[in-house]
Amino acid sequence: MEKYVKILKENNIKITSPRLVILKYLSENLSHPTADQIYTDLKTNNPSLSKTTVYNSLETLEQHGIIQSITISGSELHYDLNRGMHHHFYCKKCGRIYDIPLSCPNIEKMSNYGHKIEEVHGYIKGICKECLKKGRI
Amino acid sequence: MEKYVKILKENNIKITSPRLVILKYLSENLSHPTADQIYTDLKTNNPSLSKTTVYNSLETLEQHGIIQSITISGSELHYDLNRGMHHHFYCKKCGRIYDIPLSCPNIEKMSNYGHKIEEVHGYIKGICKECLKKGRI
DNA sequence: TGTTAAATTGTAATAAGTACAAATTAGTAA
DNA sequence: TTACTAATTTGTACTTATTACAATTTAACA
Ligand SMILES: [Mn+2]
Ligand SMILES: [Mn+2]
Ligand SMILES: [Zn+2]
Ligand SMILES: [Zn+2]
Numbered sequence: 001m002e003k004y005v006k007i008l009k010e011n012n013i014k015i016t017s018p019r020l021v022i023l024k025y026l027s028e029n030l031s032h033p034t035a036d037q038i039y040t041d042l043k044t045n046n047p048s049l050s051k052t053t054v055y056n057s058l059e060t061l062e063q064h065g066i067i068q069s070i071t072i073s074g075s076e077l078h079y080d081l082n083r084g085m086h087h088h089f090y091c092k093k094c095g096r097i098y099d100i101p102l103s104c105p106n107i108e109k110m111s112n113y114g115h116k117i118e119e120v121h122g123y124i125k126g127i128c129k130e131c132l133k134k135g136r137i
Numbered sequence: 138m139e140k141y142v143k144i145l146k147e148n149n150i151k152i153t154s155p156r157l158v159i160l161k162y163l164s165e166n167l168s169h170p171t172a173d174q175i176y177t178d179l180k181t182n183n184p185s186l187s188k189t190t191v192y193n194s195l196e197t198l199e200q201h202g203i204i205q206s207i208t209i210s211g212s213e214l215h216y217d218l219n220r221g222m223h224h225h226f227y228c229k230k231c232g233r234i235y236d237i238p239l240s241c242p243n244i245e246k247m248s249n250y251g252h253k254i255e256e257v258h259g260y261i262k263g264i265c266k267e268c269l270k271k272g273r274i
Numbered sequence: 275t276g277t278t279a280a281a282t283t284g285t286a287a288t289a290a291g292t293a294c295a296a297a298t299t300a301g302t303a304a
Numbered sequence: 305t306t307a308c309t310a311a312t313t314t315g316t317a318c319t320t321a322t323t324a325c326a327a328t329t330t331a332a333c334a
């Protein structure tokens with residue numbers, strides 16, 4: 001837990017219990033959970049946790065670049081620890097989100113349009129290999 | 138309007154007035170509008186148009202690959218005519234979405250993970266040049 | 275240990291999108 | 305042309321992710 005305290009301190013964010021458990025959760029769950037999944041999972045061991053707090057904490061962590069929100073699904077945000085550029089694959093059948101460990105070779109070119117770039121997301125969609133295996137096409 | 142009739146016919150979609158005006162609208166508005174923007178703009182000249190129909194028509198057009206939904210904003214879908222791969226820039230200040238005419242050089246590599254790829258989206262986020270110009274940083 | 279600004283909590287509100295049933299219509303066949 | 309039918313449109317009600325807000329609690333600091 002000291003690890004997470006340190007991260008918050010480095011970012012000048014107040015050390016609070018919700019922030020610590022959410023950060024710990026995201027560090028141990030790289031499956032890109034939604035706010036609701038995080039809330040439901042943490043609620044059992046943290047009965048006083050409020051869903052609003054989950055949303056607030058996620059926003060704070062994201063503003064400091066500690067985590068990232070993923071808009072790939074179109075219906076709700078998914079969250080990911082911010083650890084180096086990688087792409088995401090979204091399965092239209094089962095909804096799972098897979099990491100694709102590629103970085104974007106285009107970033108330099110992207111800077112030529114006059115916009116200030118803060119985030120780069122590479123999203124791929126289709127049917128995942130698990131669903132293909134099950135023949136659900 | 139014959140142009141749009143042709144597109145629907147080629148895709149074996151019934152020719153209906155809502156589908157035609159929505160397709161025409163998206164062809165003439167490459168600003169990546171939301172369903173609500175499309176509905177509001179078309180409603181004035183098409184008073185019987187229902188918002189549900191806008192959603193239904195957009196879904197049909199997307200299923201046939203004529204248009205694409207863009208999940209870049211995270212709060213609502215934006216729509217774009219499907220005309221060749223390009224990336225999108227989302228301004229966190231003003232919400233505008235800009236086209237970035239780059240294709241993805243990674244697509245081959247992406248196929249190496251066993252998933253069936255159907256869509257590739259490149260999203261960049263930051264502050265657009267218009268907002269930078271206005272000094273709103 | 276006391277103070278205070280910031281964070282948490284619970285509830286109510288918002289807004290994008292979907293479900294559904296009744297009315298309408300496009301496409302086809304007589 | 306007309307009649308038929310399945311598909312589409314429409315309006316309304318509903319769902320669900322997210323936000324607003326006010327009261328309560330707490331972290332940080334003096
Ligand atoms: Mn990831
Ligand atoms: Mn575009
Ligand atoms: Zn899958
Ligand atoms: Zn802007």
